[in-house]
Amino acid sequence: MAPHAEGTPEPAVPNLGLVRAQLAAAASSVSGPQRAKEYLDLLERSPRALYRDGGPVHLTASAIVVDAPGEQVALVWHRKGEFWVQPGGHLEPGEIDLELAARREVAEETGLEELERVGDGPAMLHQHDLSAAFGRCRAxxxxxxxxxxxxPASAVPLRASDESPKVRWVPWPRRPGRAGRDLSALPAGTVADLPETLAALARLVDAQR
Structure with a gap:
């Protein structure tokens, strides 16, 4: 947990019941029950890990956004990290809903709203270390x-933002006559772990076709 000056009260932590329920629901996600337990244990040890000021390791919320046919995925250019990635980021102080935080980030970074959730809760829980460019954030x-x-993507324009100056739909089609999805259209500079994430989520998109 981030240190506080002597005599300064610790920031209040709101009721995390909804967050815990959302993480418990993630036990059935593609990342599995053990990963969900790790997240719940982190919040048990440090409730403020829900926010950026909760220490060098903390939660974020993001979304893999696909078009209606499931053939295109929305990516944003991350100014600080200098890579293509799905929209997402830190929870704002006082936010206690991971899904709403992810939807807020999507709206801010791409302009997209009124999106349908695929599945009953989070699709994946993903842990990744960060470079020095992210300051005190370590993971x-x-x-x-x-x-x-x-x-379809052709009828759903994306809007760039100050944080994400470039946004684009990227083809993510099924492989003709073969299992899996074609990731060859991912742009140069795509964050290294995104192909693995998309491969893991492909079956969820295909199940909803």
Whole structure:
């Protein structure tokens, strides 16, 4: 937990019942029950790990956003990290809903709203270490949702933002006559772990076709 000056009260932690329920639901995600337990244990040890000021290891929320046919995925250019990645980020102080935080980030970074959640809760819990460019943040324990746009990508324009100056739909089609999805269209500079994430989530997208 981040240190506080002597005599300064520790920031209040809101009721985390909803967050705990969302993480418990993630036991059935592609990352499995053991990963969900790790997240719950982190919050038990340090409730403020829900927020950026909760220490060098803390939670974030993001979303893999696909178009209605499930053939395109929305990516944003992360200014600080200098890579293509799914929209997402830290929870704001006082936020106590991981899904709403992910949806807020998607709206801020791409302009997309009114998206359908695929599945009953988080699609994946993903832990990744960070470079020195991220300052005091050393690892993000990301809660990733899978969201679907209401129409094909051609009818759903994306909007860039100050934080994400470039946004784009990237083809993610099924392989003709073969199992799995084609990731060859991912742009140069895509964050290294995104192909693995997309491969793991492909079956969830295909199940909803």
């Amino acid at each position: 993000h324990w990301d809660v990733q949702y899978l969201l679907r746009a209401p129409a």
